[in-house]
Amino acid sequence: MFQEAINNYLQSHGYNTINLKAVLFDMDGVLFNSMPNHAESWHKVMLRFGFGLSRDEAYMHEGRTGASTINIISRRERGHDATEEEIKKQLSEFADNRLGGVIVHARAGLKTPYMGDEWFERFELSIQEAKRLGLEVWIYDEDGWPSGFAGGRVPALGGEYCLKRLRYCFGAKNVPDGLPTEQYVALFRPCDDGTYEQTTAECINADTLIFYYTLDRHYVDLLHPDTVRHFIGFVHERYAQRIGQYFGSTVKGVFTDEPQLNNCGYPWSTVLEQSFEKNIGKALKPLLWMTAVDNENSGTFRYELWNTIFELYNSSFVKQLADWCGQHQLILTGHYPCEDGLTDQIAGSGSVMRYYADMQLPGIDHLGSR
Numbered sequence: 100m101f102q103e104a105i106n107n108y109l110q111s112h113g114y115n116t117i118n119l120k121a122v123l124f125d126m127d128g129v130l131f132n133s134m135p136n137h138a139e140s141w142h143k144v145m146l147r148f149g150f151g152l153s154r155d156e157a158y159m160h161e162g163r164t165g166a167s168t169i170n171i172i173s174r175r176e177r178g179h180d181a182t183e184e185e186i187k188k189q190l191s192e193f194a195d196n197r198l199g200g201v202i203v204h205a206r207a208g209l210k211t212p213y214m215g216d217e218w219f220e221r222f223e224l225s226i227q228e229a230k231r232l233g234l235e236v237w238i239y240d241e242d243g244w245p246s247g248f249a250g251g252r253v254p255a256l257g258g259e260y261c262l263k264r265l266r267y268c269f270g271a272k273n274v275p276d277g278l279p280t281e282q283y284v285a286l287f288r289p290c291d292d293g294t295y296e297q298t299t300a301e302c303i304n305a306d307t308l309i310f311y312y313t314l315d316r317h318y319v320d321l322l323h324p325d326t327v328r329h330f331i332g333f334v335h336e337r338y339a340q341r342i343g344q345y346f347g348s349t350v351k352g353v354f355t356d357e358p359q360l361n362n363c364g365y366p367w368s369t370v371l372e373q374s375f376e377k378n379i380g381k382a383l384k385p386l387l388w389m390t391a392v393d394n395e396n397s398g399t400f401r402y403e404l405w406n407t408i409f410e411l412y413n414s415s416f417v418k419q420l421a422d423w424c425g426q427h428q429l430i431l432t433g434h435y436p437c438e439d440g441l442t443d444q445i446a447g448s449g450s451v452m453r454y455y456a457d458m459q460l461p462g463i464d465h466l467g468s469r
Contacts (some may be wrong), residue, residue: 105117111332116228116443116451121292126448130423134158134161134183135383137157137161138155138157138158139154140193140198141154141157141160141168142154142157144189144192144193144196144432145172145235146190148185148188148189148373149392150172150173151168151172152172155165159320161196162205163204164200165189165193167204167206169183169185169189170208171208173185176334180339183221183224186227187280189352189363190225190228190232190234191228191232192230194233194234195231195248198234199234199235199440200235200236200351201225201229201234201235201236201237201239202236202238202239202354203222203225203236203237203238203239204239204354205239205241205242205243205250206243206275207243209242213242213250214242214249214250214333214334214337218349219337219341220343222341223341223342226342226349228352229349230345230348230349233249233270233443234349235349235350235351236243236345236349236350236351237350237351237352237353237354237432238335238338238350238352238353238354238356238429239353239354239356240334240335240353240354240356240420240433241334241355241356244356244357245318245356245357245358245359245436246356246357246358246433247318247319247321247326247327247358247359247416248317248318248319248330249329249330249333249334252278252329252333253326253330253333254316254318254319255320256329256334258314258316258321259320259323259325259369260314260320260325260326260329261314261315261318261319261320261367262314262315262317262318262319262320262359262361263312263313263314263315263320263366263367263368264312264361264363264364264365264366264367265284265310265311265312265314265364265365265366265367265390266310266312266313266364267308267309267310267311267387267390268308268309269305269306269307269308269309270303270304270305270307270309271303271307271309271319272304272305273309274309275309275311275313275332280436282311282312282313282314283309283310283311284304284311284312284367284384284387285297285306285312285384285385285388286298286299286300286302286307286309287307287309287310287311287387287388288302288306288307288308289308290305290417292440293392293394294388294394295384295388296385297385297446303461308391308392308406310387310388313366317386318359320366320368320369321359321360321412321415322356322360322366322368322370322371322408322411322412322415322418323368323369323370323415324414325369325417326415327416327419327420327437328419329353331419331420331423334416335353335420335423335427339427343362343427346428346429347428349428350429351429352429352430352431352432352459352460353420353424353429353431353432353433354432354433355420355431355433356464357434357435357436357448358416358433358435358436358448359436359447360408360412360436360446360447360448360449361446362436362446362447363446364446365390365408368409368411370411370413371383371407371408372384373400374410374411375403375404375407376446378403378406378407378410379403381409383404386400388418389401390404405445405449408449409422409449409450412454413449413453413457417439417454417457417458418441418457420460421457421458424459425459430459431458431459431460432458432460432461433458433462433464434446434463434464435449435451435454436448437448438463438464439449439465441461
């Protein structure tokens, strides 16, 4: 079967041979469609407890944790969250249906203060019950998603740690109103040969190419190693303090969810210049005009810039988390945004294949009823 599939691929793509270095299998939904069984289990278990959850609706909750789905249905039909006893009973039913474990996930509508004392009391209760039932427990490392902002704690530290997006325009009148001086990155004037050279604010006119960055105070700059250190301190270290005795046994690992690189154009960071010069051996700012203007050298520069961004993201975010997990007998798993297509993947998360090498258990997300 496999040889036939390989031969068909070679023929349809015009290749004579293929030299495979690795093969990745995503069993769920690719080799085996497990969703119908999940939907059937949800439907039957909820009926036993007097809840109405159709098989079709079960598909709509794909990707949620068990407790989150239970609470949504409980609020709808009973007007309140499920009690601890109700959650324990329903999780017991899932254990009886041979599900292997749970990811404890804070979702929208959470009433228990995230990472507070009550949160950890409930979390430890879940671990103890899971241990009794023979289930694994995995930590979901964020309040909602995307991972990295620690429920708002990291961006609250200041603009240095907030997400920055590189932008450009021609002429000062097109710069956003009220843009702080420190958010200007570089100014360029056109040369006769079609290239650009840096200039000063005193020389700005309608032809000046202006680079600046915008600041998103709702999310964080994952290119900055200090941002990720704060994230780990606020989240992962707190788990280690409160439930670390279960690490490597009932608590198996950490799921990180869609940590964002940018999702729209080039990201910016206060550490990007230094990293580019270290990796490429050239100053970054004098070359930035080639992100906006095409010439014979633009393609090479853009490749060098993206490659620097990807390496910085990998060392700052992925490797720091993976190293922390390894030191605490945990497995790092999770997935990245826009991973299912190369075009969106570059701006959304970068080069995901290189990140997988540092994760103990690489993952991919493919939601839907397909």
